Amino acid sequence: MLFGRTTRKPIAIPVKEVAQWKYTTCNYCSTGCAIEIGLNDKGKIVTSRGHAGADVNRGKLCIKGLLEHELFDSPGRGTMPLMRDKAHLPFGPASWDAALDRTAGKIKEIQAKYGRDSFAIVSTGQLLTEEFYTLGKLVRGQIGTNNYDGNTTLCMASAVSGYKRSFGSDGPPGCYGDFEHTHCLMA
Numbered sequence: 001m002l003f004g005r006t007t008r009k010p011i012a013i014p015v016k017e018v019a020q021w022k023y024t025t026c027n028y029c030s031t032g033c034a035i036e037i038g039l040n041d042k043g044k045i046v047t048s049r050g051h052a053g054a055d056v057n058r059g060k061l062c063i064k065g066l067l068e069h070e071l072f073d074s075p076g077r078g079t080m081p082l083m084r085d086k087a088h089l090p091f092g093p094a095s096w097d098a099a100l101d102r103t104a105g106k107i108k109e110i111q112a113k114y115g116r117d118s119f120a121i122v123s124t125g126q127l128l129t130e131e132f133y134t135l136g137k138l139v140r141g142q143i144g145t146n147n148y149d150g151n152t153t154l155c156m157a158s159a160v161s162g163y164k165r166s167f168g169s170d171g172p173p174g175c176y177g178d179f180e181h182t183h184c185l186m187a
């Protein structure tokens, strides 16, 4: 058994039969820990572990990374678009074509009535660089609005204020190399 280290009560994580490990990065926060996802002999994802060779985390993961593999089969996970015709009706499954057509139609409707910049997009912080680039092109080049921002800007605004007030720096003033030199580390 492995034990999560960031909770008061240890969480038991069963070590399962792993036929192969797939290298990736943790998708939860911008620390970017290197992670290995374990697949069983049927190709099903069964566990995750930190990658020992990565300077970012040196084999360690927080509890979110340790449990990352549970995302893939978690109950209630969205696997298809859901739509409804009226606000009081329940959502029902829809095809991707139908969902995308309706979304595009509604965006056009809003922009025709209120102008192109009446529509705004806030992206997630979990995209990769190439995905951010593509979304930026889609938003500004195709949808045609300048109102595009990311969750990364919004969440870092409060973090930067905190850094500035606490340390006088507008970013984290330390670096991983400092760990090797400090006599006191609070985590």
Ligand code: SF4
Binding pocket: 026, 027, 028, 029, 030, 031, 032, 033, 057, 060, 061, 062, 063, 064, 065, 066
């Ligand atoms: S393992 Fe934890 S610290 Fe590392 S990237 Fe994932 S969420 Fe962030």
